[in-house]
Amino acid sequence: MAAVQTLPRPKAYDDTFWKPITLWLTTTDHKLIGIMYMVTGLLSFVIGGIFALIIRLQLAQPNLSVVDHETYNQLISAHGVTMIFFFVTIFLTGIANYMVPIMIGARDMAFPRVNLLGFWLVPVSIVLYYGGFFTGGALDAGWTGYAPLTEKAYQGHSLGVDFWALSIIVWAISGIMASTNFLTTIIALRAPGMKLTRLPLFVWAQISTSILLLVVGAPLAAAMILVEFDRQLGTQFFTTQGRPVLYQHLFWFFGHPEVYIMILPGFGMISEIIPVFARKPIFGYMSMVAALFGIVFLSMTVWAHHMFTVGMNTYVEGFFMLMTMLIAVPTGIKFFNWIATAWWGSIEFTVPMKFVFGFLATFLIGGITGVYLASVPVDTQLHQSYYVVAHLHYVLFGGSVFTIFAGLYYWFPKITGRMLNRTLGEWNFWTLFIGFNGTFLIMHTLGLEGMPRRIATYLNPAWGTTNMIITISSFLIAFSVLLFFINVIRSWHGGEIAGDDPWQANTLEWATTSPPPPYNFAKVPPVRSFMPLRDLREAGEVPAEPEPAPVPA
Amino acid sequence: MERSTYRGCLDAATFSFGFYQRATCGPESRTSWRRYTGAVKAGSFTRLWPLAILPAAFLLGSCEAPGGISPIFPSPVSPNGQDIYNTYIGISIPAIIIFLGVELSLLWVVIKYRRSKQPAGYIPPQVHGNTRLEWAWTAAPLIVVLVIAGYSFAELQKDFQPVSSYDFEIVVSGHQFGWNYTYPQGFTIHQEGTLAADVTPFVVPVNKLIRLRIQAVDVIHSWWVPAISGKTDAVPGYDNFTWLKIDRVGTWRGECAELCGVGHSTMQIIVKSMTQYDYDTWVRQQENAQPATPSASPTPS
Numbered sequence: 001m002a003a004v005q006t007l008p009r010p011k012a013y014d015d016t017f018w019k020p021i022t023l024w025l026t027t028t029d030h031k032l033i034g035i036m037y038m039v040t041g042l043l044s045f046v047i048g049g050i051f052a053l054i055i056r057l058q059l060a061q062p063n064l065s066v067v068d069h070e071t072y073n074q075l076i077s078a079h080g081v082t083m084i085f086f087f088v089t090i091f092l093t094g095i096a097n098y099m100v101p102i103m104i105g106a107r108d109m110a111f112p113r114v115n116l117l118g119f120w121l122v123p124v125s126i127v128l129y130y131g132g133f134f135t136g137g138a139l140d141a142g143w144t145g146y147a148p149l150t151e152k153a154y155q156g157h158s159l160g161v162d163f164w165a166l167s168i169i170v171w172a173i174s175g176i177m178a179s180t181n182f183l184t185t186i187i188a189l190r191a192p193g194m195k196l197t198r199l200p201l202f203v204w205a206q207i208s209t210s211i212l213l214l215v216v217g218a219p220l221a222a223a224m225i226l227v228e229f230d231r232q233l234g235t236q237f238f239t240t241q242g243r244p245v246l247y248q249h250l251f252w253f254f255g256h257p258e259v260y261i262m263i264l265p266g267f268g269m270i271s272e273i274i275p276v277f278a279r280k281p282i283f284g285y286m287s288m289v290a291a292l293f294g295i296v297f298l299s300m301t302v303w304a305h306h307m308f309t310v311g312m313n314t315y316v317e318g319f320f321m322l323m324t325m326l327i328a329v330p331t332g333i334k335f336f337n338w339i340a341t342a343w344w345g346s347i348e349f350t351v352p353m354k355f356v357f358g359f360l361a362t363f364l365i366g367g368i369t370g371v372y373l374a375s376v377p378v379d380t381q382l383h384q385s386y387y388v389v390a391h392l393h394y395v396l397f398g399g400s401v402f403t404i405f406a407g408l409y410y411w412f413p414k415i416t417g418r419m420l421n422r423t424l425g426e427w428n429f430w431t432l433f434i435g436f437n438g439t440f441l442i443m444h445t446l447g448l449e450g451m452p453r454r455i456a457t458y459l460n461p462a463w464g465t466t467n468m469i470i471t472i473s474s475f476l477i478a479f480s481v482l483l484f485f486i487n488v489i490r491s492w493h494g495g496e497i498a499g500d501d502p503w504q505a506n507t508l509e510w511a512t513t514s515p516p517p518p519y520n521f522a523k524v525p526p527v528r529s530f531m532p533l534r535d536l537r538e539a540g541e542v543p544a545e546p547e548p549a550p551v552p553a
Numbered sequence: 554m555e556r557s558t559y560r561g562c563l564d565a566a567t568f569s570f571g572f573y574q575r576a577t578c579g580p581e582s583r584t585s586w587r588r589y590t591g592a593v594k595a596g597s598f599t600r601l602w603p604l605a606i607l608p609a610a611f612l613l614g615s616c617e618a619p620g621g622i623s624p625i626f627p628s629p630v631s632p633n634g635q636d637i638y639n640t641y642i643g644i645s646i647p648a649i650i651i652f653l654g655v656e657l658s659l660l661w662v663v664i665k666y667r668r669s670k671q672p673a674g675y676i677p678p679q680v681h682g683n684t685r686l687e688w689a690w691t692a693a694p695l696i697v698v699l700v701i702a703g704y705s706f707a708e709l710q711k712d713f714q715p716v717s718s719y720d721f722e723i724v725v726s727g728h729q730f731g732w733n734y735t736y737p738q739g740f741t742i743h744q745e746g747t748l749a750a751d752v753t754p755f756v757v758p759v760n761k762l763i764r765l766r767i768q769a770v771d772v773i774h775s776w777w778v779p780a781i782s783g784k785t786d787a788v789p790g791y792d793n794f795t796w797l798k799i800d801r802v803g804t805w806r807g808e809c810a811e812l813c814g815v816g817h818s819t820m821q822i823i824v825k826s827m828t829q830y831d832y833d834t835w836v837r838q839q840e841n842a843q844p845a846t847p848s849a850s851p852t853p854s
Contacts, residue, residue: 063748069815069816069817069818070815073812073814073815073817140815141812142812146772146773146811146812148771148772148773148789149772149773149812149813149814153771154729154771154772154814240770240771240772240789240790241789241790242790243790244772244773244788244789244790245788278666278677279676279677280677280678280679280680281679281680281681283680283681283682283683284681284682284683284687285681285682286682287682287687287691309775309783309784309785309786310773310786310788310793311785311786311788311791311793311794314709314710314713314714317709317713318702318706318709321702321705321706321709322699322702322706325698325699325701325702326695326698328694328697328698329691329694329695329698332690332691332694333687333690333691335655336687336690337687339655339658339659339662340680340683340686342662342666343662343666344666344677344678344680345662345666345677346666346668346671346675346676346677347662347663347666347667347668348667348668349663349667357659357663360659361656361659364652364655364656365652368648368651368652371644371648371698371701372641372644372648374702375640375644375701375702375705376705376706376709376713377636377637377640377705377708377709377712377713377783378637378640378641378644378705379783380637380713380782380783380784380785381637381641381779381782381783381784383783383784383810384775384777384784384810384811385810449627449779450627450777450779450780450806450807450808452777452808452809452810454812454817455808455817455818456817456818457748457818458818459748459750459821460806
């Protein structure tokens with residue numbers, strides 16, 4: 001079997017990869033659109049990462065001036081906007097776009113053309129944002145863009161803020177399109193037998209994410225439209241004479257659920273991957289679903305915990321503190337269920353499973369520091385300090401990025417038909433794990449020592465060594481990401497041929513060929529539980545597939 | 554193995570939810586699982602030694618400070634700062650216990666349940682859930698966070714209400730880029746933003762409860778001296794209040810903590826506390842230098 005050199009991939013699908021640009025502009029295949037989303041996301045990851053490295057060089061020692069202060073402010077804003085809006089959210093939309101229809105046994109999304117339009121709004125949004133750099137300077141008020149700093153009186157020298165606001169409006173429209181599409185697809189196009197109680201947890205996670213984005217996307221667009229009114233039509237919503245704190249309420253009503261939009265699909269992937277490699281069913285399926293919706297509900301009642309220092313009534317602060325801490329409960333349920341799934345298991349530590357455990361070990365730290373930050377008195381010390389930067393990176397890097405890598409290593413064989421190289425994958429994981437913790441673990445101490453975030457430089461010599469360690473570790477992360485891209489490029493055409501089901505998985509996407517044909521399934525397999533493929537395998541109904549090629553020595 | 558398989562089947566039979574339709578126990582599921590475990594290649598496992606680097610890096614990062622700066626706040630010098638510090642330590646007790654518990658159980662899973670450590674042909678028990686256990690780990694975190702929230706709320710009510718009895722009030726006004734401090738006597742100290750080390754200090758007497766009325770004239774700033782207390786935002790349009798009561802003579806540094814423009818990192822704060830006698834002398838000097846205006850304006854002219 002090792003002699004087989006050609007992939008058993010359906011010709012029609014393979015052709016589409018190298019067809020002219022018109023196909024990419026006009027395809028309505030959810031898989032191609034998903035790939036476009038994922039590639040866009042990964043390119044943004046590289047761009048945002050380069051911004052981060054420049055920021056780290058600037059902060060490596062006290063009083064450096066690698067870039068000037070204005071450029072620095074634009075870089076931190078661009079880093080945040082790129083990573084949050086253009087990398088994590090977009091990539092996760094892409095992987096869901098690819099996987100959700102196959103996992104529920106559908107042939108495409110419910111609205112294929114809306115899907116395509118939703119995708120092509122993303123590059124429009126990205127180009128609009130970076131266009132700001134050519135109008136005299138992009139957004140320089142942080143990714144949150146707090147008014148009144150973004151108002152004409154303080155940011156009148158460039159159109160950067162206008163381009164940012166327009167970009168975010170377009171992004172929100174795209175997100176609303178994608179969410180509507182996901183919800184309709186999951187409700188209307190499930191295969192026979194795929195009851196709601198048998199949906200894979202990744203699909204449940206996508207339902208909750210889509211609900212969140214539908215609810216909070218519109219207030220975000222509203223906030224941006226009001227900013228534009230202020231800047232271009234002379235209204236006074238958020239100006240110095242207006243109510244700047246209102247902007248913060250509108251922004252964070254989107255901004256906090258956005259954190260869950262970026263992590264819930266990751267939770268879904270973890271819930272898919274652990275059972276496969278531990279050879280056990282997920283522990284507490286129903287409580288996992290309940291926890292997802294607990295998080296959805298609570299995440300919309302906590303936004304003001306980003307604003308504990310603006311001077312609110314202490315009872316209002318107490319309410320938001322309590323709701324924020326309550327999120328630890330559903331998150332805790334998910335954590336304990338994951339551990340219980342692995343407990344007594346027979347765990348194979350493949351690369352995706354390593355990333356899963358990397359996620360569990362690091363995301364826990366982000367969750368615990370979140371409880372400190374939720375406590376109002378403690379938050380007044382930690383707020384807007386490097387402690388918060390460390391916390392949010394534990395949540396979004398240790399959380400989202402680790403799950404993204406887990407998902408990529410897990411589903412790459414399905415998407416391309418070839419495995420990612422395991423040795424490079426191990427190196428990728430360990431360098432990322434060490435580099436990530438080296439960067440962000442000691443960053444907590446900077447915040448506790450009183451270093452505010454978003455300062456272009458600092459004078460205190462006592463912070464120099466810590467910052468230097470952080471900068472060196474951040475380059476280790478960059479090296480790790482480089483390894484990942486080398487792995488992807490090498491494996492795309494030269495990787496070990498995966499076969500239909502290299503992991504002996506449970507869900508329907510592994511029941512079709514790798515990569516799947518344009519309409520996903522020749523015949524939609526029967527669904528008898530939430531692990532339909534395992535049922536088929538045990539009942540002996542999986543058609544005899546070619547043996548996977550032996551591992552090259 | 555035999556025991557745990559049995560227990561798993563028992564659990565699945567007793568507690569699993571109604572909609573699980575697969576038979577999870579019985580001879581055929583066992584053989585099929587043996588087939589799976591046999592089919593997957595046993596991989597080579599990277600040893601866990603790189604994990605040891607992390608605590609080392611953490612220690613290296615936190616022990617470097619020559620001036621006694623530890624990975625906790627600079628020693629608080631004001632009662633409200635001390636209370637925040639105490640709350641931080643209080644939360645740390647359950648936080649550290651939970652952190653260690655979860656990380657150790659993860660480590661246990663990694664060491665104990667990896668396939669290479671399991672007997673050949675091991676079939677994991679097909680447990681679908683355990684309602685009692687799931688309720689237990691819903692209730693336990695709930696109790697912990699309710700306790701933490703109650704404890705924090707008590708501290709919030711104690712120190713974060715606008716104080717009504719105080720010795721005197723100073724108006725702190727933030728602008729791009731610097732701070733103005735207007736004293737009850739009518740003079741104003743200008744603490745202009747700079748990246749040099751010598752910032753005009755904001756002078757207060759020791760052991761006096763001073764209320765700070767915090768304002769902003771252009772964009773949002775945030776007044777933060779870590780050794781004294783938490784941040785208070787300076788927001789245009791309304792006044793915020795905080796207070797300090799420094800218990801010793803000394804100098805404490807801080808910075809603006811809300812991104813306020815290109816000079817944000819220059820908005821340094823130096824607070825200098827003096828004995829009452831020195832403070833009175835200092836006040837007389839300031840009054841001679843800049844005669845009091847009839848109505849002390851909080852905003853710079």
